[in-house]
Amino acid sequence: MKVYTIGGSRNIGYYASLRLLRKGAVVTYLLRNTGVFDADESIQEYVKTGKARLVKGDALSKEDVRHGWEVAGQPDPTDPTDTDGVDILLFTVGGTPSFSPLRGFVINPPDLCTRCCLNAVSTLPRSDARAPPRIVAVTSVGLSKPAHKSLPLPLRIMYSALLGPAHEDKKGVEYILTHCSGDAGPRLVPSEKILAAGWERTEGVPGKGEVPGVVLVRPALLTDGECRADKNGPSSYRSRGDGDLAVPGGYTISRKDVGYFVAERLLGEDWEQWAGKGVSLAY
Numbered sequence: 001m002k003v004y005t006i007g008g009s010r011n012i013g014y015y016a017s018l019r020l021l022r023k024g025a026v027v028t029y030l031l032r033n034t035g036v037f038d039a040d041e042s043i044q045e046y047v048k049t050g051k052a053r054l055v056k057g058d059a060l061s062k063e064d065v066r067h068g069w070e071v072a073g074q075p076d077p078t079d080p081t082d083t084d085g086v087d088i089l090l091f092t093v094g095g096t097p098s099f100s101p102l103r104g105f106v107i108n109p110p111d112l113c114t115r116c117c118l119n120a121v122s123t124l125p126r127s128d129a130r131a132p133p134r135i136v137a138v139t140s141v142g143l144s145k146p147a148h149k150s151l152p153l154p155l156r157i158m159y160s161a162l163l164g165p166a167h168e169d170k171k172g173v174e175y176i177l178t179h180c181s182g183d184a185g186p187r188l189v190p191s192e193k194i195l196a197a198g199w200e201r202t203e204g205v206p207g208k209g210e211v212p213g214v215v216l217v218r219p220a221l222l223t224d225g226e227c228r229a230d231k232n233g234p235s236s237y238r239s240r241g242d243g244d245l246a247v248p249g250g251y252t253i254s255r256k257d258v259g260y261f262v263a264e265r266l267l268g269e270d271w272e273q274w275a276g277k278g279v280s281l282a283y
Helices: 013-020 042-051 062-072 112-122 145-151 153-162 164-181 229-233 254-271
Strands: 001-006 027-031 050-055 089-092 098-100 104-106 135-136 215-220 222-224 239-240 252-254 280-282
Touching: 001 013, 001 062, 001 145, 013 027, 013 089, 027 062, 042 050, 050 062, 062 112, 089 112, 112 164, 112 222, 112 239, 135 254, 145 153, 153 164, 153 280, 164 215, 215 254, 222 229, 229 254, 252 254, 252 280, 254 280
Parallel strands: 001 027, 001 089, 027 050, 089 135, 135 215, 215 280, 222 252
Antiparallel strands: 098 104, 239 280
């Protein structure tokens, strides 16, 4: 498996990609600072063998993203039978928010995730000889009105008061990817400040339904806790796949457990269960 990860320097993208490396995958990281892993012995082990590829670039730059695809598609140096191509795009971009008394937690730029996603799909490699890469994107639970209503009341209040701008950006990601897949859950229409009208005519953007292998991962409120699934298996968390509704009574889930779900379950034996859909996760 060859994986191109955008947003993999930390948090869910980091935990998921490290697990994939341990399972034998080749992982290409697009990084604004390739020195971010200099002191990371876990990643350096794979850099030395060529299994982890570090590409300097910014996902806000379409050309940088395109270059990352090119590197990610190069054959596995440890497999003489491997050919060009990428199997998975792991998209976990999320900015570092700042707090505004009037707007809650905001991201700069406000369309960070949406723009990066648009760059990723508009440079996505396609050929007649190979299926398009599967896409796994991490967004959030509670983005649509029905999903918001399905949240526990304290989360509804907090999400409304603090996370509106950040969630609007996540809506842009989901809107782009549901267009590409043709069927990955409700179409969440973002504001034009996040995604301008006519975006689908951007050069390189796939037509509707041309990338069927898309899964939207929608975690509950994220924590920095341990990976419970390492001790107790996948029964440590709960999942829900009917629409984009929240897991009943689910408040939180750790970033490490979401990484576990992506690497050990979704990109393992559970792919067919979730392909073309969305999945909400919570304890």
